[in-house]
Amino acid sequence: MTDDATDDAPRHQEEQKAFAEEADSLLAITIAPLIWCAHFLVCYCGVAIYCAKWQQAFSLGVLRAGLIGATVLALAGIALIGWFAFRRWDVRTSGDWVHERGISEDRHRFLGHAAFLLALISFIAVCYVTLPLIFIGSCA
Amino acid sequence: MARLTALLLPLLLLLAGCSGRQSALGPGGADAQVLAVLFFVMLGGAVVLWLFMNGLFYWATRRSPSAHSEKGSFLLIVIGGILFPTVVLAALLSYGLAILPDQRAPGDGLTVAVRGEQWWWRVEYWPEGAEAPIRTANEIRLPVGARTEFRLDSHRVIHSFWVPALGGKMDMFPGRETRMSLEPVRPGLYRGQCAEFCGESHAWMAFEVEAMEPAAFDAWLAHEASDARPPEGAEAQRGAALFAAQGCGACHAVRGTEAVGQVGPDLTHVGSRHSLGAGRLGMAQEDLMRWIRDPAAFKPGAEMPAYDHLSEAQLSDLATYLRGLQ
CATH class of the missing domain: 2.60.40.420 (Cupredoxins -  blue copper proteins)
Known part of the structure; x- marks a missing residue:
């Protein structure tokens, strides 16, 4: 892509601009795993600190309710990101699963595809992290 | 026939190791029974999956070695690769988590405090309401049909308290108390073993556990609380x-x-x-x-x-x- 003087030039510039936009969605694909990460840390540290320090202050039920609330928020956030990513992937209209051409449209779709799969796995992971909260009701 | 025997003999020898007084698969306690069921559920599931996967492998390579349709492959990946493991793992995790609190259930009254030493066990019985413990060592007796609570800690290094035939294991830390409980259901003599490497004689750090009928246990504990009898002869x-x-x-x-x-x-x-x-x-x-x-x-x-x-x-x-x- 060094032949800027050819007819391709405007399109090339356009692609460069589009790719610069994609830098944002490159970060965007990490949001769902980051939500999982934050939720995991809040649950794990919250229960650990509660059991070590705060057992006298309030009941574990309060903490569990709060953390299950955090789970609902996390799942809603991840579902939203997953939905946006699914639309960006646009597999239903394009029918394109592979994104093998090195053009901005394919990069755009590929990042949507990756973000969708990451949102899916983050969603499952948040559910798994929440299971102990539901089944184990004490610090013992 | 000889080859079959050569194949089966080690298997039978391995199976013989499943019984005995230090086996999680020959349970004598309520918790060990739950864990044995968990083990056999997992084993059964693993066998079914193994047969299914190898059957699939055989089918795909020998029976029908042609290319599969893209749509069929996609469905296989989504159902077999995502949906199925997610549901099975969630079910297993829920099952495991559901039985976990029982292993930490509070006791019915008797508490036994065990401290890990190198390489023996300091044991104190605290009957309900007791103000001073009954001290003994290296052997634990428990009443059948009652849940006994254990308070565990250690003197110098980390040990782990484990009576496989009665229940799960619990680590013992210096300066930090851990708890567990055991409920023997079958009278008998079991063997416990330190399950965390704790120095050169770790493997020799074991103890006997005798599960007794409640009346016999009470009589034994009363005797254990008494002073030593004077030497005779x-x-x-x-x-x-x-x-x-x-x-x-x-x-x-x-x-x-x-x-x-x-x-x-x-x-x-x-x-x-x-x-x-x-x-x-x-x-x-x-x-x-x-x-x-x-x-x-x-x-x-x-x-x-x-x-x-x-x-x-x-x-x-x-x-x-x-x-x-x-």
Whole structure:
């Protein structure tokens, strides 16, 4: 892509601009795993600190309710990101699963595809992290 | 036929290892029963999956080695690769988590405090409402049909308390108390074992657990709380005098005598135990003599010094005295 003087030039510039936009969605694909990460840390540290320090202050039920609330928020956030990513992937209209051409449209779709799969796995992971909260009701 | 035998024999030998008094697969406690069921559910599931996957592999490579349709492959990946494992793992995780709280259930009254030492167990019984414990060592007796709570900690290094036939295991830490509970359902003699490497004699750090009918247990505990009985017979009396003269009481306690040491195991009722040296030897005359002559020969690194300067007759007197501490 060094032949800027050819007819391709405007399109090339356009692609460069589009790719610069994609830098944002490159970060965007990490949001769902980051939500999982934050939720995991809040649950794990919250229960650990509660059991070590705060057992006298309030009941574990309060903490569990709060953390299950955090789970609902996390799942809603991840579902939203997953939905946006699914639309960006646009597999239903394009029918394109592979994104093998090195053009901005394919990069755009590929990042949507990756973000969708990451949102899916983050969603499952948040559910798994929440299971102990539901089944184990004490610090013992 | 010979080949089949050669194949089956090791398998049968392995299976024989599943029974016995230190086996999680021969449960004698309520918790161990739950864990055994969990194990067999997992094993059954693994066998079914293994057969299914290998059957699929056989089918795809030998029976129908042609290309599959893109849509079929996609469905296979989504259902077999995502949906199925997610649901199965969620079910297994829920099952495992659901049985976890029972393993930590509070006891019915009796609490046993066990402290891990190198390489033996300091044991204290705290019956409900007790203000002082009943001290013993290296053996635990439990009433059948009641849940006994354990408070566990350790003196110097990390140990792990495990009676596979009765329930799960729990680590023992210096300076931090952990809890668990056990509920034997079948009277019998079980074996516990330290399950966390704790030094050179870790493998020799075991103990006997006797699950008894409640009435027999209460009688035993009342007897365990009493002082040691005085030596009977000339041999035992000579042994008691030797015990005092050799300074054994600096490390060992024999309640009701001048021996009040707390460094080593309490010997007040040592003769009534099933094993010597935390599961290392039996309680026969010869076992006690061999142990006193050179403990480190049986338990490398043991702090108890060798008493090999004593004559056979003196060792025998000591052994008679200790065996008489019923």
